[in-house]
Amino acid sequence: MLKKIATRVDPKFAKNDYDPSYILALVLDVGEEMILVGAEVSRVEDSMSRMLEAYGYHKINVFCISEYVSISFMDTQGKTFTQSRRVFGSTNDFLRFEELNSISRTVSATKPTVKEFWEMLEKNTPNSYAQTIPMQIFAYFTGGFGFCLFFNGTLGDSVAAGLAALVLMVASKFSKIQNSNKMVYAAFAAFLGGWSALILYHFGLGVHLDKIMISDIMLLVPGMALTISIRDMLTGDIIAGLLRFLEAIMVAGALAIGYAIPIYIWGGMV
Amino acid sequence: MTKVLIEMFGAFIAGIGFSIIYNTRGKRLIWCGLNGALAWGACCAAAVFTDSIFVQYMIAAAAGTLFSEIVARLTKAPATIYLIPGLLPMVPGGSLYYTTYALVTSNEADAAFFGKQTAVCAFGLAVGLVIISVGMYYINEVLLRKHQREHS
Structure with a gap:
């Protein structure tokens, strides 16, 4: 479930002024929102501790995983502050990412x-061109079309893949209306696709x-999440x-179940 | 050669499509697409010299990461914006799906084969990514320290 950060x-x-x-x-708001728009964990930890260092606090301890952020530090008067946040869900919104x-x-x-900090965060961003329906249709179509060309499909295959991507x-x-969880959404989208x-x-x-099928699967499958997860582990963010990593595997499993149902009903891979 | 060019073109437009879905700023789209084409080009070029999929994907990921870090410096944006659409065509999404599909349909031989392929691809990409991004991180730190010393 996506939590609103309003x-x-x-x-x-x-x-x-400097409470x-x-x-x-x-x-923490900045960190939480950065995770929500798809920033890497190491980057979030880095920018949060840089911000706190700038204010001159000591003993800054930042811990961040993709679902939880916690910070503890000592201020200039020797008082310790600790706060934490639970982060729900994550998407990719690179416009907001850049702003943050x-x-x-x-x-x-x-x-x-x-107050200035708060105003910076609250400043309303103009609606992006990418949120309009024609642009979204174009984006999904080119996504499916491009992947099918990439996998050596014919032109007809590519058009079919682009059209099937529109269903996705x-x-x-x-799913945004239903607020369903990731696994259910993956299975549902895979079933329709x-x-x-x-x-x-x-x-x-x-x-x-x-x-055609694999091009549309590429739009759903968390291959990037799998790669990023191994990158995270190699750079030391094991948890x-x-x-x-586990989430990627679970989502891929849900996708497989979602795709298996139509294939079974149709009678095996044609 | 034509096959590789068509694939690179496919990677280019898939990268642009994905960047729009990810709400990237309009003027950055072309770089995202180019990164995808370039990384796949590097992968194909590496395939001429070595048969190891691990090494091919490592080189491709390193090329893609380097490109995105350079473009990020030029356009003053985080490198992730260019990196994700760039590596997207190569991520082992297909084989990850085939692995789980084989598991669901209890086809163990296929599951083992595709599972191994997924692991090799993902690990190769991640190693290529880490080599460049860790190197870049230290270069950044050194430059930042130097900058701070000059201004204090």
């Missing part, structure tokens, strides 16, 4: 007051069913890497 800590109760507990809460990255750089460089787009809109690929193949669009 309820940010309002700075009106802050004791002074450490509010600074900490805002830094630049916010964290600005904070490390300029040490803003609580509809599925992605659906499998049917649409089979039906398009049946109507004579494309000649390689396996290529974060393991979590992501």
